[in-house]
Amino acid sequence: MCPSTEEFNSDKNEYERKRGMLLKGIQSADQPTHPKTEKREEVQQDEKKEEEEEGMKGTKKK
Incomplete structure (x- = not known):
């Protein structure tokens, strides 16, 4: 059926x-599982870290 x-x-x-x-x-x-709100915060923190790392790379090249 x-x-x-x-x-x-x-x-x-x-x-x-x-x-x-x-x-x-x-x-x-x-990472352990978290409620969606905490995951969003983690993602935002990860994005900030990546941006900072990219910024540092940019300053080192100059």
């Missing part, structure tokens, strides 16, 4: 969501 279209779509959406979480988990495998 085939699942209804609604059931299939909800399963697919859940699959995509879990897949996204797994991909994010692979990227931050060494």
Whole structure:
């Protein structure tokens, strides 16, 4: 028996969501899991660190 279209779509959406979480988990495998708000803050901190590192590289080249 085939699942209804609604059931299939909800399963697919859940699959995509879990897949996204797994991909994010692979990227931050060494970090413990946090609520979304904390993850956003971590990402912002990581971006700031990268910008600072790029800035330092830029100053060293001059």
